[in-house]
Amino acid sequence: MKLLHTSDWHLGHTLYNYDRSYEQTDFLAQLARIVAKEQPDVMVISGDIYHYSNPSAATQRMYTEGMLSIHQACPEMTIVVTAGNHDSSSKLEIDSSLWKHFSVHVIGSIERYPNGQVNLDKHIIAIRPPSGETKGYVAAVPHVYPQNFPLLTPNASRDQRLKNFFHALLDKAIRENVRHLPIVLTAHLSVDGSDSTGHDESAGGMEYVPLSDLGQGYDYLALGHIHCPQTLRNSQQRARYCGTPLPVNFEETYPHSVSLVEIEAGQKPEIRTVAIHNPLPLVTLPPSPLPFNEALQALEEFPEDRPAYIRLNVLFESNLPGCNERASQAAKGKACKFCYIKSNRKTALQDTMNPHLYNLQEFLDKSPLEIACLYYLENEGEEMSEEMRRLMSLAIQQVKQKQTL
Ligand SMILES: [Mn+2]
Numbered sequence: 274m275k276l277l278h279t280s281d282w283h284l285g286h287t288l289y290n291y292d293r294s295y296e297q298t299d300f301l302a303q304l305a306r307i308v309a310k311e312q313p314d315v316m317v318i319s320g321d322i323y324h325y326s327n328p329s330a331a332t333q334r335m336y337t338e339g340m341l342s343i344h345q346a347c348p349e350m351t352i353v354v355t356a357g358n359h360d361s362s363s364k365l366e367i368d369s370s371l372w373k374h375f376s377v378h379v380i381g382s383i384e385r386y387p388n389g390q391v392n393l394d395k396h397i398i399a400i401r402p403p404s405g406e407t408k409g410y411v412a413a414v415p416h417v418y419p420q421n422f423p424l425l426t427p428n429a430s431r432d433q434r435l436k437n438f439f440h441a442l443l444d445k446a447i448r449e450n451v452r453h454l455p456i457v458l459t460a461h462l463s464v465d466g467s468d469s470t471g472h473d474e475s476a477g478g479m480e481y482v483p484l485s486d487l488g489q490g491y492d493y494l495a496l497g498h499i500h501c502p503q504t505l506r507n508s509q510q511r512a513r514y515c516g517t518p519l520p521v522n523f524e525e526t527y528p529h530s531v532s533l534v535e536i537e538a539g540q541k542p543e544i545r546t547v548a549i550h551n552p553l554p555l556v557t558l559p560p561s562p563l564p565f566n567e568a569l570q571a572l573e574e575f576p577e578d579r580p581a582y583i584r585l586n587v588l589f590e591s592n593l594p595g596c597n598e599r600a601s602q603a604a605k606g607k608a609c610k611f612c613y614i615k616s617n618r619k620t621a622l623q624d625t626m627n628p629h630l631y632n633l634q635e636f637l638d639k640s641p642l643e644i645a646c647l648y649y650l651e652n653e654g655e656e657m658s659e660e661m662r663r664l665m666s667l668a669i670q671q672v673k674q675k676q677t678l
Contacts, residue, residue: 274400274409274455277308278515278532280319280497283359285332286521287324288555288582289612293519294335296553300518301339304531307547309346311533314408315400316343316350319497319515320357320416320461322365344375349402356381356415357461357497376403380413383423383438391423391438393445409455409536412446412491414439416461416498418674419480436486443488455536458491461498467514470501470524480670484508493534493542500525502532502546510541518549523557523584523615556581556609562588562617565596572603572611581609589616641669 284297308316323332344352354377356362362381369379384392396414401407422434425441439460446456463469465481484505487494494512496505502516515532517525530546559571568585575583585600596614604611616635636644645665649657657665 274315274457274536275311275313276457276493276495276534276536277311277313277316278319278493278495278513278534279304279316279518280461280495280515281321281357281500281517281521282318283321283324283517283519283521284336285324285328288522291582291610291612293553294331296519296551298335298339299552300549301335301343303549304518305339305342305346307531308343308350311547312347313350313533314402315353315411315457317353317411317413317457317459317495318355319459319495320355321359321497322354322357323360324521326359326361326364340372340377341375344377348376349404350376351398351400351402351411352377353398353411353413353459354379355413355459355461355497358416360416362415378413380415382415383417385423391425393442396442397446397449399449407452407454409457409492409538410446410450411457411459412442414442414458414460418670419482421674435482436488439486439488443490447490453538455492455538456490457493457495457536458487459495459497460487462496463498464496464505464512466507467499467505468501468503469499470527480666484512487512492536492538492540495534501527502530504544510544513544515546519551520555523555523582523612525555526557553580553582556583557586557615558583559586562586562615564588564590565593565614568614569599569603572600575604575607575609577607579608582612583609584612585614587614587616589618642666645669 286293322336354365356365360381366379366381372379378398380396384395386392396412398411398413399407400409400411419435420431422438424434425437429437443458450456463481465483484507492511494508496512496514499514500517500521501514503514504510505512513532516529518529518531520529529549529551531549533545533547535543558575559568563586565587568587572583572585583604600611600614642662642665646657646662
């Protein structure tokens with residue numbers, strides 16, 4: 274079975290108030306060309322289709338047209354879409370019945386029958402082209418906070434909810450798979466030991482789950498949520514984050530791609546990547562921080578016709594007045610867009626912990642947890658303990674969850 278694995282599209286994401294629909298539409302067109310060429314049996318999108326849980330009409334339209342052209346590029350292909358933590362699980366499912374006519378299966382949430390039983394069937398999708406035999410199965414789990422997974426057995430502990438769900442789902446898939454075809458599991462979460470370089474935890478920090486909690490018996494685990502592409506060590510090459518097709522922030526300096534995976538039951542999957550070209554790259558200028566005037570000069574010398582998003586990499590001197598205005602002015606009339614100034618300190622760690630030294634942008638770049646730690650340090654005169662941090666992170670998670678409901 275040939276799988277195209279992609280995730281974390283973050284459609285509708287804006288970068289420092291710049292609309293990114295141009296490059297997002299371009300990505301969808303590239304994906305349609307890749308699908309036309311590769312003719313996969315199945316495409317899995319492992320969550321975070323949209324960046325905002327309430328995407329604009331224009332963004333939803335971009336998604337619909339993009340998905341239709343991807344479907345037309347390979348009408349035999351099954352598409353499985355799951356909700357990530359950025360997506361609204363219920364909104365994503367609104368037109369799921371319509372999408373089924375285009376072989377697109379949308380799994381936004383876990384559903385119960387009126388008798389309270391969990392509908393596990395919803396999460397197991399047979400990969401069967403309209404004109405052929407079943408080629409394999411996808412067991413699809415949308416993003417759900419660990420404590421919100423159903424209690425499948427009456428006396429299961431709170432901590433076992435997630436684990437029990439994955440185990441029950443895989444058991445069911447294995448039972449259905451009488452012909453020993455490949456099974457793909459897909460999930461949107463953070464697995465222990467993965468490299469979250471460039472990942473903006475403030476955009477949805479989640480607890481890390483041990484790989485073993487996701488069960489056994491799948492031939493490939495298609496993961497979403499972490500933006501840096503990677504095959505997990507200790508997974509026998511079976512578990513992979515395909516990464517973002519377009520960078521969501523300036524820290525995502527690695528190459529972006531979609532993954533193509535050849536899967537045979539019981540065998541090690543063969544993985545390759547197909548690069549996604551970003552017509553509007555995110556550029557840090559200059560590559561190493563320089564004093565403001567020199568950094569500004571680099572922006573002034575930046576080619577007029579080269580499209581890019583620019584962040585100025587400045588060695589912190591003191592708060593020079595009017596820096597942002599001067600940088601905006603320098604980018605005027607050019608194809609590039611100035612985003613913000615990253616100020617770097619060469620001072621000791623102690624100073625970097627002093628909140629009074631931060632400017633507004635630096636505060637905005639921090640996660641709620643980081644700000645809470647700074648607040649604690651300033652008021653208590655000591656760093657927050659591990660246990661405190663854990664509780665605080667849990668509390669923040671609860672608040673976020675309430676916001677998305
Ligand atoms: Mn995510």
